[in-house]
Amino acid sequence: MSDFLHFSEHTLQEVALVFMACVYVTRIVWFLRFAAGKERQGQTGSGATSPTKGFIYSWANVAMPWAMESTRTKPSLYVQFVLFHLGVTTAIGLSFVIPYAPALLENGLLVLILQIVIGLAFLVGVRRFIRRVSDPYMRAISTPDDYFSLLLLTAWFFFAVLAVPNNSAGGEWHLLMYFWLTAFFLVYVPFSKISHYLYYPFTRFYFGRSMGYRGVYPIRRVHKAKTS
Amino acid sequence: MKKSTAEESRSHKAQVVVDRLGKKLNRQIVGSMVACVHCGLCTDSCHYVLSNPGDPTYAPAYKADRIRKIFKRHYDWTGRVFPWLVGAKTVMTDEELEELKDISFGKCTNCRRCSLNCPMGVDFATMNRMTRGLLVSVGIMPEGVATVSKDQWELGNQMGVLKEDYLETLEWMEEELQDELDDPSAKIPVDKEDCAVVYSINPREAKYDPRTIGDAAKIFHAAGEDWTMPSDGWDMTNFGLFSGDDELGGAVARHLFDRVQELGGKKLVISECGHGYRSTRCEAPNWAKYDVPFEMESSVETMLRYVKEGRIKLDKTRNSKPVTFHDSCNLARSCGITEEPRELLNLVCTDFREMYPNREENYCCTGGGGAMSMSEYTPRRLKSGKVKAEQLKATGAKVVVTSCHNCVDGLTDVIRHYELDMEVTQLVNLVAEALVIEKPARVPTVVEDLPLAGRRIVVADDEPDQLLYLATVMEDYGATVYQAASGDEALTLVRKEKPDLVTLDLAMPGRPVTEIYEVLRSDSELEGLKICIITGRPEMRELIYQRMETPPDGYLDKPLSEDDLLRGVRKVLELSHQEV
Ligand code: SF4
Ligand code: SF4
Numbered sequence: 001m002s003d004f005l006h007f008s009e010h011t012l013q014e015v016a017l018v019f020m021a022c023v024y025v026t027r028i029v030w031f032l033r034f035a036a037g038k039e040r041q042g043q044t045g046s047g048a049t050s051p052t053k054g055f056i057y058s059w060a061n062v063a064m065p066w067a068m069e070s071t072r073t074k075p076s077l078y079v080q081f082v083l084f085h086l087g088v089t090t091a092i093g094l095s096f097v098i099p100y101a102p103a104l105l106e107n108g109l110l111v112l113i114l115q116i117v118i119g120l121a122f123l124v125g126v127r128r129f130i131r132r133v134s135d136p137y138m139r140a141i142s143t144p145d146d147y148f149s150l151l152l153l154t155a156w157f158f159f160a161v162l163a164v165p166n167n168s169a170g171g172e173w174h175l176l177m178y179f180w181l182t183a184f185f186l187v188y189v190p191f192s193k194i195s196h197y198l199y200y201p202f203t204r205f206y207f208g209r210s211m212g213y214r215g216v217y218p219i220r221r222v223h224k225a226k227t228s
Numbered sequence: 229m230k231k232s233t234a235e236e237s238r239s240h241k242a243q244v245v246v247d248r249l250g251k252k253l254n255r256q257i258v259g260s261m262v263a264c265v266h267c268g269l270c271t272d273s274c275h276y277v278l279s280n281p282g283d284p285t286y287a288p289a290y291k292a293d294r295i296r297k298i299f300k301r302h303y304d305w306t307g308r309v310f311p312w313l314v315g316a317k318t319v320m321t322d323e324e325l326e327e328l329k330d331i332s333f334g335k336c337t338n339c340r341r342c343s344l345n346c347p348m349g350v351d352f353a354t355m356n357r358m359t360r361g362l363l364v365s366v367g368i369m370p371e372g373v374a375t376v377s378k379d380q381w382e383l384g385n386q387m388g389v390l391k392e393d394y395l396e397t398l399e400w401m402e403e404e405l406q407d408e409l410d411d412p413s414a415k416i417p418v419d420k421e422d423c424a425v426v427y428s429i430n431p432r433e434a435k436y437d438p439r440t441i442g443d444a445a446k447i448f449h450a451a452g453e454d455w456t457m458p459s460d461g462w463d464m465t466n467f468g469l470f471s472g473d474d475e476l477g478g479a480v481a482r483h484l485f486d487r488v489q490e491l492g493g494k495k496l497v498i499s500e501c502g503h504g505y506r507s508t509r510c511e512a513p514n515w516a517k518y519d520v521p522f523e524m525e526s527s528v529e530t531m532l533r534y535v536k537e538g539r540i541k542l543d544k545t546r547n548s549k550p551v552t553f554h555d556s557c558n559l560a561r562s563c564g565i566t567e568e569p570r571e572l573l574n575l576v577c578t579d580f581r582e583m584y585p586n587r588e589e590n591y592c593c594t595g596g597g598g599a600m601s602m603s604e605y606t607p608r609r610l611k612s613g614k615v616k617a618e619q620l621k622a623t624g625a626k627v628v629v630t631s632c633h634n635c636v637d638g639l640t641d642v643i644r645h646y647e648l649d650m651e652v653t654q655l656v657n658l659v660a661e662a663l664v665i666e667k668p669a670r671v672p673t674v675v676e677d678l679p680l681a682g683r684r685i686v687v688a689d690d691e692p693d694q695l696l697y698l699a700t701v702m703e704d705y706g707a708t709v710y711q712a713a714s715g716d717e718a719l720t721l722v723r724k725e726k727p728d729l730v731t732l733d734l735a736m737p738g739r740p741v742t743e744i745y746e747v748l749r750s751d752s753e754l755e756g757l758k759i760c761i762i763t764g765r766p767e768m769r770e771l772i773y774q775r776m777e778t779p780p781d782g783y784l785d786k787p788l789s790e791d792d793l794l795r796g797v798r799k800v801l802e803l804s805h806q807e808v
Binding site for chain 2: 030031032034035036037038039040041042044045046049058061062068069070071073074077081135136137138139140141142143144145146148191192193196199200202203204205206207208210211213214215216219220
């Protein structure tokens, strides 16, 4: 391994991680400085709903594609969501496995599984990019950050697939690309829409709690799904 | 502090909007501003999108980005540092604010369907309400919103109903009820203290649909309820919900809450109205910063409770037409009232058919968010009703029931526009119809004098069928009717025949009816003439909201049943207190 690759796998990642953590903390502090709106309303709805049940249901929503019409009626988008985020988690994990536990990657089956998972996420990234560019509704709501973040992640998946075997015998360029993209990604994320997961627990908490107060969440399902 | 060049060239109103946006931000709103990932999943949830294919400016996220870009430019640090990257952009001119108004008021009914379908928990409807509030605070709003808000501020109710008219309507309904039940103990008690129930209504009921008050009174009477209606502070609607004006919202609610407390009422029952219930029950305690010490419930819950407690008995065979139910967005999506109306419907009619999607996934009636008062957007609203019309048609029902007055108007327009063979009614009407009252109601005796006997009426309408219908009904009830096919013809007939009443359709060809109205009003020889406006075209509604100096003596909404027509005409002619 060259010194440059070693630097890229260790020092570069550590600096980028610290940077990301600092910006994230600043982001959260900034967000929490906005006062949360108070609820004076009395609880409505049946006993099956409550503010606590409401926010738990709201958080669990991500794993219940049947709960919302938007995911229930577009199962392929939900599957893409799952694959994409599995790929992200795996590719992030990989950036720790390669420098700190490379022995794990001597297992051929594990390498294959990781490549499949990240490879599928790459395909989803391509599919999502095509959708964003070709669908007029998606174009109308897209900012440069939306395109750039997606391209960045898709390219990152691509190099992650190549990096999984952690084999530099034929050259280090693919590993270098993966680690430099990871570092760039860490620095860029707090400024981009990719940081949405920071806010997700809050937005779903407040929305779910409010809907729980009002007897909407958890949604009662009674013979309702003829068209959906 | 020295102003930047951009700030200097920004219009005063735009600057106020930018500044006030900062004050309106709370954690929930900021969350909705920053959490959108532009995934587009909410796009198809919006009835505007579904009814206007190919126009992405109706997409919820697109609409949200119109205010989000201002937030990002001024309050989100990524947007401040890299505005081009995240689509951040400030607002500079009044014209841009007008564009924002067009989106906020004219392309969204705040129905919250997209909010419920966003995986990120972005509540666009709440963001949009905030946007409306910002625009209203600088005087940028549809004319109808300004008029209705003014009425609610000044007269305490959003339709400008005067106290004496309201009380007279209650008296009239009480007499009709006593007459129908042949029971002088059937009352509409006003300002009675320490009652179990204080009943609040939508001013639309007093102004256009008094039958719902009469029906509710009949149900309270049959249930043996200890109830009252306040003479003041009786309006449970709240235009603050639509205009985004929390101050108005708080003031209106405080007025109502204070009144219930003064009367010592134990429970506030809110008549069937989606936004009224949501405002009063859920939002108003927050707007008014009021810890409400009494219980509140929707009249739907009250009626269901009466049935369950055995306080009223129903004969569902009296409602045998096929019926479907439209969920008001505010009741279903924002207040969780979805099962109670269905339970009641199954007890009150023989053929209930669900529409799809339903409950919290139902589509907006198109009249939500105050849309009925914004006549400039009516064509757009009606076009966006396509999805609702298809939904209604697919049920094969002849009656659509809804627990909301806005929805009654919204659905009536959709039904008329898409020529569906349906009528709209409310649960209170069906329950009153099915009510079994132990003491048999008096069979109306045939009276010598017909209810409109001796009255001379000029009826003006350019639609021959409608003209014939109105004339025939009134003639059948004993009136002498003169028919006019235009405003000018009506004017000539009125001057010649000196009738007691003229009914004017608002949308006749030729001279504008508003002009004819003014001529009639200013003619000293026609001083005692009663004028009743009949509206058939929803886009003419603004005339209802524009306050004329001397308002018409009555308004009636087409299509008109024989009963509603007779009742309305008798009210205008002040015959209502006489025995029919
Ligand atoms: S509002 Fe929600 S569903 Fe709509 S684009 Fe944004 S994140 Fe997606
Ligand atoms: S709140 Fe309703 S009308 Fe407004 S954008 Fe969302 S779905 Fe459309």
